[in-house]
Amino acid sequence: MNNLVYFAFMLYIYDYICETQICAMNPFITNTYKGPAYFIDRKTETETLIEAIENERNLTLFSHRRLGKTMLLHHTFSQLDQKRYTTLFIDLFATRNLVHFAQKMSEVLYEKKILHQNRFSKILGSLGASVSFDPLTGNPQVNFNITERSAVLKSIPQIFKLLIGSKKKIIIALDEFQEVSHYDEKFAEASIRTLMQDFPEIVFLFSGSQKSMMREIFTGANRPFFQSTQMMELHAIKQDTYERDIYHILDEFKKKYNPLVIKQILSDTYCHTGFTQMVLSRVFSESEGEIDFPLYDQVWSNILENYKSMAREQEFLLPKLQWKTLIAIAREGFVRAPQSRAFSEKYHLSAPSSMSRAIKALLDKGMIIDCGKNGLRVYNVFIEKNLKSFPYD
Numbered sequence: 001m002n003n004l005v006y007f008a009f010m011l012y013i014y015d016y017i018c019e020t021q022i023c024a025m026n027p028f029i030t031n032t033y034k035g036p037a038y039f040i041d042r043k044t045e046t047e048t049l050i051e052a053i054e055n056e057r058n059l060t061l062f063s064h065r066r067l068g069k070t071m072l073l074h075h076t077f078s079q080l081d082q083k084r085y086t087t088l089f090i091d092l093f094a095t096r097n098l099v100h101f102a103q104k105m106s107e108v109l110y111e112k113k114i115l116h117q118n119r120f121s122k123i124l125g126s127l128g129a130s131v132s133f134d135p136l137t138g139n140p141q142v143n144f145n146i147t148e149r150s151a152v153l154k155s156i157p158q159i160f161k162l163l164i165g166s167k168k169k170i171i172i173a174l175d176e177f178q179e180v181s182h183y184d185e186k187f188a189e190a191s192i193r194t195l196m197q198d199f200p201e202i203v204f205l206f207s208g209s210q211k212s213m214m215r216e217i218f219t220g221a222n223r224p225f226f227q228s229t230q231m232m233e234l235h236a237i238k239q240d241t242y243e244r245d246i247y248h249i250l251d252e253f254k255k256k257y258n259p260l261v262i263k264q265i266l267s268d269t270y271c272h273t274g275f276t277q278m279v280l281s282r283v284f285s286e287s288e289g290e291i292d293f294p295l296y297d298q299v300w301s302n303i304l305e306n307y308k309s310m311a312r313e314q315e316f317l318l319p320k321l322q323w324k325t326l327i328a329i330a331r332e333g334f335v336r337a338p339q340s341r342a343f344s345e346k347y348h349l350s351a352p353s354s355m356s357r358a359i360k361a362l363l364d365k366g367m368i369i370d371c372g373k374n375g376l377r378v379y380n381v382f383i384e385k386n387l388k389s390f391p392y393d
Contacts, residue, residue: 033074062214063234066274311386330387336375
């Protein structure tokens with residue numbers, strides 16, 4: 001009997017710990033993948049990626065920034081059979097040349113320990129590379145001798161040869177791939193395209209957040225990657241789908257909420273994942289009771305206040321016409337015909353030719369984005385809301 005009482009007590013303690021840990025955790029993740037339980041929708045997109053992987057098709061995933069490409073890739077990897085696949089996620093954002101590319105590849109491989117460490121270490125050693133560990137994160141850092149650039153570049157195919165010797169299928173996701181177009185080496189794209197051709201056993205997933213550049217890399221007739229991959233554009237999650245998943249998560253966490261508040265958050269943030277999740281995370285963490293309009297109004301006001309100076313700085317960073325155009329687009333929300341006479345006259349803007357250059361510059365700088373049939377809008381929704389309140393000269 002005593003054992004049964006002890007066992008029942010331990011079960012109670014275990015359930016209590018699990019429940020309090022769940023309650024203490026914020027389910028609206030903004031910067032990392034925490035598992036399928038906290039992942040919003042993307043069922044169709046996940047299925048598309050898995051189908052491409054299983055049929056050994058290379059794929060290019062592209063969208064605007066902060067729409068959830070990285071999370072989607074991690075989620076897709078989590079759904080694969082780990083006994084059949086080895087997945088590698090390589091972030092190229094901070095890379096500037098093929099030597100950096102080789103460093104990132106080597107660091108991920110070293111950390112995941114999917115290669116025979118002695119053989120891999122010998123290859124790195126023969127190239128004059130040294131391995132150290134970040135004192136804060138403990139992650140490996142591979143440093144190549146830059147003076148041996150040609151040897152480093154030759155090492156990349158050697159690393160891939162080691163990879164295809166694995167018993168598992170290798171999937172490599174190259175995130176922020178648009179950075180390769182800015183590499184010091186003019187032949188960088190061709191070099192990576194050659195790797196894709198020479199190692200067909202590996203499935204490559206190319207991901208990027210500069211839509212125009214990604215399209216140019218993979219659909220430009222004069223580029224090495226021309227029509228070499230399946231193309232997949234990621235769009236904002238539909239509002240009704242987003243609502244349903246949010247309600248489910250809040251119900252799981254036994255959090256009281258006003259459904260109209262959730263609808264308002266999604267409307268105010270255009271269902272743009274990065275911004276939506278930030279607001280949801282704030283209202284969840286700051287709600288002692290129900291998520292209601294007084295709470296949301298306070299959170300929304302605080303967020304906009306944090307972005308006010310950033311919005312104001314644009315006036316001094318942008319030429320006058322670009323600044324006026326930016327405010328005009330913010331006031332409209334979406335603009336389908338930015339070079340029309342009606343839009344120019346309403347906001348006292350310049351001739352169509354000047355407007356064309358201003359709009360292209362704002363698109364290139366990432367200040368505005370093209371939302372297809374909806375038109376152009378300011379990228380950062382928090383900056384947009386602030387711009388609406390600024391006086392227009």
